[in-house]
Amino acid sequence: MNAGHAWITTPFTAGLLRGALDLERTPHGVLPHRLPARARAQCADPQLAMAEAQPSGVRLAFRTRATAVELETLPTRRQYAGTPDRPDGVYDLLVNGRLTDQASVTGGNVVRIDMSTGAAEHLTGAPGTLRFTGLPGDEKDVEIWLPHNEITELVALRTDAPVAPLPDRGRRAWVHHGSSISHGSEAASPTSTWPALAASLGGVELTNLGLSGSALLDPFTARAVRDTPADLISLKLGINLVNLDLMRLRAFTPAVHGFLDTIRDGHPATPLLVISPLHCPMHEDTPGPGAFDLAALTEGRLAFVSTGDSAEVADGKLTLRVIRDELAGIVRQRAAEDPHLHHLDGLALYGASDAATHPLPDGLHPDAATHRLIGERFAHHAFTPTGPFAAHA
Structure with missing residues (x-):
C-alpha cells in the first residue's frame, strides 16, 4: 500500500x-x-x-x-x-x-x-x-x-x-448452462475455463451456469435461465444424464422440449444454441451410471468408468451417441418455427480424433490445454459473422 x-x-x-x-x-x-x-x-x-x-x-x-x-x-x-x-x-x-x-x-x-x-x-x-x-x-x-x-x-x-x-461496457450478455466441463473442471484458473475463454474472444459478458454433475434438465434451472437477462444463450446438454443414468429416452425428449419452452417464455427471440455432448469414450455407446475407478484410487489417481451395459440401449437407456442424434432432431423440429434456435454438434468442439492428442486425463474431463482448444473452437463457430452469436444477428 x-x-x-x-x-x-x-x-x-x-x-x-x-x-x-x-x-x-x-x-x-x-x-x-x-x-x-x-x-x-x-x-x-x-x-x-x-x-x-x-x-x-x-x-x-x-x-x-x-x-x-x-x-x-x-x-x-x-x-x-x-x-x-x-x-x-x-x-x-x-x-x-x-x-x-x-x-x-x-x-x-x-x-x-x-x-x-x-x-x-x-x-x-x-x-x-x-x-x-x-x-x-x-x-x-x-x-x-x-x-x-x-x-x-x-x-x-x-x-x-x-x-x-464497473459501468456497463455495452457488451452483450451471454448466459451458458452446462456440466462440469462448462463449470471448468481441470481448467488452470477461472479465466481459462472454456466458456470464459470463449467470452473473452467474443467480447461478451459471461454468466456461467455450468454446474458440475448437475446439468440434468431441472425445471428450476430452466427458470433461472429464463429469468436472467441475456442477449445470447447456450445449453450444453447430455453428459450428466448419462453419468447418473437419470432418465430414459422416453423422458429425455419431452424434458428437453420443456426446458426450451420455459426458456423461450422469457427469451422468445434470443439466439439460443443447443450443444450436444463432447466426445467421451466411456459413454459413447455404453450407458451409465458412471462411477469412480476404484483401481485408480488405489494408485492415488482420480478416474471414472462406466458401469452400464450397451445392450440396454434398446430398452431406452441413454448414451452420448443417442443423445446427439435426439438433440439434433429436436432442434431441427423446433427450428421450423424458431429461427433463432441453433444446434452445434459437440464433436466439433472435441471429437474422437482429438482424444489422441488431447486425451481426457480422468476419462471424463479435459485438461487445461483442451479447455483452450474448446473455447477457441466455440468462439470461432459462434461469434464469427455467420455464426449463431454474430454481432449483427
Whole structure:
C-alpha cells in the first residue's frame, strides 16, 4: 500500500459482482450463488449445492485508482482421501481486460471425501487474505475472477483508493448452462475455463451456469435461465444424464422440449444454441451410471468408468451417441418455427480424433490445454459473422 494511504473497506453489493444470480449473507460476509434461492430450495442434492456455490465465472468488477487491492475470503475446498491434495483455487486479476496477476488464499474449510465409502469429513478453517499491489495509479477497470472450483465466501474488500461498480461496457450478455466441463473442471484458473475463454474472444459478458454433475434438465434451472437477462444463450446438454443414468429416452425428449419452452417464455427471440455432448469414450455407446475407478484410487489417481451395459440401449437407456442424434432432431423440429434456435454438434468442439492428442486425463474431463482448444473452437463457430452469436444477428 502507498505510504500515507489508509485502507478503504467497500461492502460487497450486487453492483460489484458479475456472474452471480444471488448473494447470501453469512456470518463471515457474502456467499455468491449461481442459482437463485427459490431454485436452491427445490433440490436438496449436495452435489448441486456444492456446484452452484462454486463461483465459476463470478468476478468482482470495479473502476478505481487504487494501486493496492486486498481481498479476504473464506474458501471451502474438496479433497479426496488417498489422492494428492488438490491445489488451492486461483484468483485472476484483470486490469483493463488483461490478465496481470494471479494469487491464492490459504486456510479455509476442507471437505475430505472418501470415495470408496462416500463418507465426508468437514474440517473448519479460518479466512485468508490475498493482496495485489503495484497497480497503475490512473483510473482503470479491475476484475478479480473468483476460483471456479471452490466455494468462496467474500469477507472484505480493501483498497487504497475508492472503488465504484464497473459501468456497463455495452457488451452483450451471454448466459451458458452446462456440466462440469462448462463449470471448468481441470481448467488452470477461472479465466481459462472454456466458456470464459470463449467470452473473452467474443467480447461478451459471461454468466456461467455450468454446474458440475448437475446439468440434468431441472425445471428450476430452466427458470433461472429464463429469468436472467441475456442477449445470447447456450445449453450444453447430455453428459450428466448419462453419468447418473437419470432418465430414459422416453423422458429425455419431452424434458428437453420443456426446458426450451420455459426458456423461450422469457427469451422468445434470443439466439439460443443447443450443444450436444463432447466426445467421451466411456459413454459413447455404453450407458451409465458412471462411477469412480476404484483401481485408480488405489494408485492415488482420480478416474471414472462406466458401469452400464450397451445392450440396454434398446430398452431406452441413454448414451452420448443417442443423445446427439435426439438433440439434433429436436432442434431441427423446433427450428421450423424458431429461427433463432441453433444446434452445434459437440464433436466439433472435441471429437474422437482429438482424444489422441488431447486425451481426457480422468476419462471424463479435459485438461487445461483442451479447455483452450474448446473455447477457441466455440468462439470461432459462434461469434464469427455467420455464426449463431454474430454481432449483427
